[in-house]
Amino acid sequence: MYRVFLVEDEQLIRIGIKELIQWEEYGFKFVGEAADGELAWPLIQKEKPDIVITDIRMPFMDGLSLSRLIKKELPDTLIIILSGYDDFNYAKKAIEIGVSQYLLKPLSKDQLVEVLLDLKKKKDKLQQSEQYRNQFSKEVQEYLSSSRRSLFDLLVSGKTPIPQILERAEIIGINLTAMTYNLVLLMLEEDLLHSNYTASSATIQDQIEQIFAGEPNIIPFGAGIELTAFLIQSDDDSIEQTTQRCAQALEQLCHSAEQAPQWTVVTGNPVPRLSSIPECYRLARKKLYRTLTYPTSSPQTHTQTKSVLDFNLNDLDASKMDQQIIRKFLTNGVLEDAEAFTEDYFNSIGSTGLNSTLFRHYVLLNIQFTVNAFWDGLSLEGHTPGGLPQLQQKLETAISSLPNMQQYVVELFQETIRYRDSVVTDRYREMMAKVLDYIEENYSDPEIGLNKVARVANVSATHFSTIFSQQTGKTFVEYLTETRMKNARELLRCTGKSSSEIARAVGYNDPHYFSFLFKKVNGLSPRDYRNGKGEK
Known part of the structure; x- marks a missing residue:
């Protein structure tokens, strides 16, 4: 339901609007009222309504001034201006502010309801578009994360031709062309056998993408559950500087983390071509384990030999x-x-x-x-x-x-x-069996997501995403969508439920989004699938 707040200095009009409209019947909830803009503003900040209905001329703070504040702080809130004056200047100012409707008094209940329902439709479309964007964003992020891990595996294996690696990189939007390359490795030392990833480890991993978002020459790759690799790309003159900038940023991030886990950062040796990355990686890992083993001394320092x-x-x-x-x-x-x-x-x-x-x-x-x-x-x-x-x-x-x-x-x-x-x-199999059972039992929950299921597995979302992809060969979103679509197909063929009912039964509050996704996955709309179209 969309939340509505009313601002009107005339008490009789305020009471009439509040009590004459059956708000919930039309999909709204009346959440508050005030006699002027000054009294209304703190209440609006608290309630954050979806729609504000306000008179234009009020003492202390008028409707236009209030509308400016609302649009600045709560830009998604829609505003209906009520005015007793057919004044073009008022209407022009309201349009400039971004007011959705400018209505002249007196107006009937039916007029106001019609305007509210029209705004509700606009809100529904905006919400649907936002849902599409959010879902698509989740799918893209998981796809990119999984694809980056696969790309890094190919890059360091030394078994894949460079043209094929460049083609895979281009597909996921990574440019691997440079004069010189290097690697920086970050190890967050976690006991995978006896403890879960700490919240601090998860925070560090989540912040990595943000830190290097504006660094086209530093590309993070998930190199394993406990290891993150950073491919450094530059020219001969600045490769060392870029490498050190990456290492220092990681050290600062780990130092500043609360209850930071044990961590190690090592840098590799620059190489002139992509085909040399496997050797760079091998030597960097060797240096990493030397540092893990002898943290108080240089990797090159050994005990002096005696007779x-x-x-x-x-x-x-x-x-x-x-x-x-x-x-x-x-x-x-x-x-x-x-x-x-x-x-x-x-x-x-x-x-x-x-x-x-x-x-x-x-x-x-x-x-x-x-x-x-x-x-x-x-x-x-x-x-x-x-x-x-x-x-x-x-x-x-x-x-x-x-x-x-x-x-x-x-x-x-x-x-x-x-x-x-x-x-x-x-142990991962045991964890995955528990997780897959949970998904099968709860796929109809609209709130189910990567973070929620990771909590069931008792690991961080980043850790869980990696394990899930490794164990199933699919991202979490792909697997959840497949599970929902499998059950949707069964309901379409075996029950008389409507498409909207089936959408809710498999975890989608929005039937339009369900239909869009069903057609994307199955190649047919729910109606065509139920009618048997597309079958040979």
């Missing part, structure tokens, strides 16, 4: 063997980074100490205990690491030499990451 004869346990830096370092990698790392991480981990300890069989035994036990604890932490019934028995058979030979030990640890980390991913995938 084997000088080896002394007291000279070792115990912080380099902190179990938390390994756990961080097992939580956030990817399979292809296991070898580089292991190499950096051993280099940080120093080859001198590792040349000792006794010390290798100690280091290996420390790693094994950490991995075992990580496995136990996953603790999903029915899951065991598939390659564990074969790995355990190699444990004795692993201690025999440094190369054997390093190869064993690489395989151990890889098997653990495979195990982690299988557990996470199954």
Whole structure:
């Protein structure tokens, strides 16, 4: 119902308008009244009516002055001016202000109702257009987000021809032409196994698009659930400056976030062509995990090597063997980074100490205990690491030499990451089963949306959007629309309900929008579908 507010200094006229019209019968709700513009204005600000009916000549503040205030603060509010004077100047000023109707007194109830219903139609059309725009905007945003993730995967895989990548980028409105490229990576360290994304993480991700909206040379890509990549495009002279500007903006954003999660920002090395992006990405990820592993030192800094004869346990830096370092990698790392991480981990300890069989035994036990604890932490019934028995058979030979030990640890980390991913995938399956059941039971709710369903999944909307697309191959809006259309088709064929009733039954308050969407999805209007047109 549209809300109506009345401003009239003559009490009898005010009472007559208020009481003679059956407001709700015509789709309106009478929400307030006042005797002049000065009294009316604070009430109008509070009630925010859809339509204001006001006399033009009133003490303290007249109707034109009030109309100016309304149009400035509440531009969508429609205004009906009532005037006892057929004065062209008044009418001209009302038009300039943006008043919808200028009516002369006296007027009958039927005249006023006719004008109100005419304005109601205009409001309905505006609301319908706004609904179309909002729905279309949601679809576009989800489509772009999903398409950008796919494009980035192609870009860093190194397996897709550059012309094909450029064609895909052009379709979603991204220009990848530049003299020089670089990458900036942002890792928000979240424990995907035991905690949900924090509100702060979601806020950071939501603000990223806003921050770089005016930066055509900095393109954000969702590179994973916990990782965001930024493609930097520039010329040779300014690539470093643009890269640093991006990194500094991200650091400032993360620093300013309330209860900020642990985060890491790293920059890659500039490359001269798109085909070199995969190598740039590989090195940036390696740098990322070095930074995650050794946050207090430069990635290039390693323990100084000593002579084997000088080896002394007291000279070792115990912080380099902190179990938390390994756990961080097992939580956030990817399979292809296991070898580089292991190499950096051993280099940080120093080859001198590792040349000792006794010390290798100690280091290996420390790693094994950490991995075992990580496995136990996953603790999903029915899951065991598939390659564990074969790995355990190699444990004795692993201690025999440094190369054997390093190869064993690489395989151990890889098997653990495979195990982690299988557990996470199954947990996502459980979450998705719950979500899909919820959609099936609640698709008829007009208020159902990405944010609402994300709350059911107990994760942030950004996180949920990524998982949903990965698990179903569709955006949330696409899936919801398909579910609604499937049920609409069934109702059209199996019941005698009208199109308007079916629209409401599948979650659309506006039957016009339902018909528009039905034809867009099915290629036929609801009426033609019910009549069997288009069937072979």
